[in-house]
Amino acid sequence: xxxxxxxxxxxxxxxxxxxxxxxxxxxxxxxxxxxxxxxxxxxxxxxxxxxxxxxxxxxxxxxxxxxxxxxxxxxxxxxxxxxxxxxxxxxxxxxxxxxxxxxxxxxxxxxxxxxxxxxxxxxxxxxxxxxxxxxxxxxxxxxxxxxxxxxxxxxxxxxxxxxxxxxxxxxxxxxxxxxxxxxxxxxxxxxxxxxxxxxxxxxxxxxxxxxxxxxxxxxxxxxxxxxxxxxxxxx
Amino acid sequence: xxxxxxxxxxxxxxxxxxxxxxxxxxxxxxxxxxxxxxxxxxxxxxxxxxxxxxxxxxxxxxxxxxxxxxxxxxxxxxxxxxxxxxxxxxxxxxxxxxxxxxxxxxxxxxxxxxxxxxxxxxxxxxxxxxxxxxxxxxxxxxxxxxxxxxxxxxxxxxxxxxxxxxxxxxxxxxxxxxxxxxxxxxxxxxxxxxxxxxxxxxxxxxxxxxxxxxxxxxxxxxxxxxxxxxxxxxx
Numbered sequence: 001x002x003x004x005x006x007x008x009x010x011x012x013x014x015x016x017x018x019x020x021x022x023x024x025x026x027x028x029x030x031x032x033x034x035x036x037x038x039x040x041x042x043x044x045x046x047x048x049x050x051x052x053x054x055x056x057x058x059x060x061x062x063x064x065x066x067x068x069x070x071x072x073x074x075x076x077x078x079x080x081x082x083x084x085x086x087x088x089x090x091x092x093x094x095x096x097x098x099x100x101x102x103x104x105x106x107x108x109x110x111x112x113x114x115x116x117x118x119x120x121x122x123x124x125x126x127x128x129x130x131x132x133x134x135x136x137x138x139x140x141x142x143x144x145x146x147x148x149x150x151x152x153x154x155x156x157x158x159x160x161x162x163x164x165x166x167x168x169x170x171x172x173x174x175x176x177x178x179x180x181x182x183x184x185x186x187x188x189x190x191x192x193x194x195x196x197x198x199x200x201x202x203x204x205x206x207x208x209x210x211x212x213x214x215x216x217x218x219x220x221x222x223x224x225x226x227x228x229x230x231x232x233x234x235x
Numbered sequence: 236x237x238x239x240x241x242x243x244x245x246x247x248x249x250x251x252x253x254x255x256x257x258x259x260x261x262x263x264x265x266x267x268x269x270x271x272x273x274x275x276x277x278x279x280x281x282x283x284x285x286x287x288x289x290x291x292x293x294x295x296x297x298x299x300x301x302x303x304x305x306x307x308x309x310x311x312x313x314x315x316x317x318x319x320x321x322x323x324x325x326x327x328x329x330x331x332x333x334x335x336x337x338x339x340x341x342x343x344x345x346x347x348x349x350x351x352x353x354x355x356x357x358x359x360x361x362x363x364x365x366x367x368x369x370x371x372x373x374x375x376x377x378x379x380x381x382x383x384x385x386x387x388x389x390x391x392x393x394x395x396x397x398x399x400x401x402x403x404x405x406x407x408x409x410x411x412x413x414x415x416x417x418x419x420x421x422x423x424x425x426x427x428x429x430x431x432x433x434x435x436x437x438x439x440x441x442x443x444x445x446x447x448x449x450x451x452x453x454x455x456x457x458x459x460x461x462x463x464x465x466x467x468x469x470x
Contacts, residue, residue: 008365008366017260018258019258019259020258020260020355021258021355022258022355023253023254023255023256023257024255024259025252025255025256095361095365096365097364097365097366097371098361098364098365098371099371099372100371102365103367103368103369103370103371103372104368105368106365106366106367106368106445107368107369107429107445108368109368110367110368110445110446115443116366116368116443117441117443118361118365118366118436118443120255120256120257120355120357120362120437121355122355126330126353126358126360126361127353128353129333130243130330130331130332130333130337130341130353131243131341131351131352131353132332132338132341132345132351133332133339133340133341133343133344133345133351134338134342135338136332136333136334137334137338137376137378138375138376138377138378140373140374140376140402141372141373142373143373194342201353202355206352208350208351208352208353210341210342
């Protein structure tokens with residue numbers, strides 16, 4: 001029997017419509033898949049309803065896979081694909097498997113010889129890099145940085161690497177610490193380093209600003225508290 | 236006067252239709268913009284025609300900006316935005332500014348206080364990472380690696396960093412050297428390193444396979460010659 005596929009389906013970054021956010025073809029995949037693995041069931045149900053108003057959510061199988069999942073049975077989550085039916089992964093925002101859960105499931109699919117198919121959709125990392133004007137030929141994403149006294153050390157090391165390798169450094173912070181992160185960046189980085197703050201990508205208050213640290217220090221800082229923000233810099 | 240914006244508009248990775256590839260909203264932007272900066276005028280005209288069959292290409296301004304552009308006058312390319320009209324950047328495949336020209340133009344826009352707006356679209360780097368099952372919480376893209384005897388050295392250094400930092404390494408090769416690159420990877424990397432080969436993303440022969448190097452060594456290798464391919468590994 002031919003195995004099913006594992007689709008990696010992106011979801012919204014902000015309160016936008018499907019036609020702002022996804023190729024129309026993604027809806028055809030959503031309408032055909034009956035088995036979902038999701039980071040958060042409530043978000044996923046809302047996403048599926050927005051794509052297909054007539055969808056019968058209760059007829060779908062839905063397993064949760066998040067960073068809190070302990071010993072998640074990814075093999076079990078792919079049982080339907082072993083039986084010839086397609087499975088889809090949907091994370092809470094943006095692209096599953098990139099700064100979001102889903103990689104373990106895709107890894108299991110590769111071990112089982114199940115084809116993994118990525119769909120097109122928004123990624124706050126990629127979109128902030130596209131718009132930043134920083135080096136897109138060489139970049140690294142580090143997820144969350146260490147906190148407390150380790151943060152300054154980590155930033156200095158990243159700035160050093162950025163300078164030596166011309167590598168754009170990309171990272172995120174817990175949203176309630178975003179303002180603090182920006183202050184720490186302005187205290188720690190060199191005056192000539194270019195820093196990009198990308199807030200609310202695709203949202204009504206999208207703001208993507210790149211300035212030298214010296215210039216950031218002279219401006220009123222944007223409000224980042226509890227808003228999705230990506231930080232990028234190039235020394 | 237309010238300045239215009241700089242839109243970063245993604246284009247096709249393969250011979251697909253707009254509805255497979257872009258949100259419908261991207262077409263509204265294309266239909267409203269009169270000033271383009273493009274990596275390749277022929278590709279860009281084809282892209283614009285595919286989005287809007289009735290477009291009058293000759294009524295648009297179009298400047299070329301590629302890796303071959305020497306002393307490109309990015310300020311001049313943004314003159315229309317200074318005068319209140321929108322400008323858009325379109326590269327040859329995927330997302331401008333990420334592994335593609337456009338970053339210099341976006342950087343100039345930031346210096347001039349022109350808003351840069353990224354649109355949603357396909358990126359072979361992002362889509363291969365989503366589907367690879369490798370670490371998407373920590374990854375680096377290095378563009379093209381050095382060639383000849385320097386290549387092995389570069390790969391060993393990347394594998395070392397990948398192991399220490401749990402960082403997925405992503406890179407590309409000149410398409411006519413893809414088969415050779417895969418052979419070199421299998422000769423150089425450790426048996427337990429997981430290697431993903433992502434070929435023809437969104438194309439009819441899309442192939443995304445992740446295996447341990449030891450397992451790759453036992454299989455028939457995929458045909459990569461002159462086909463767009465992204466390589467990823469995690470030690």
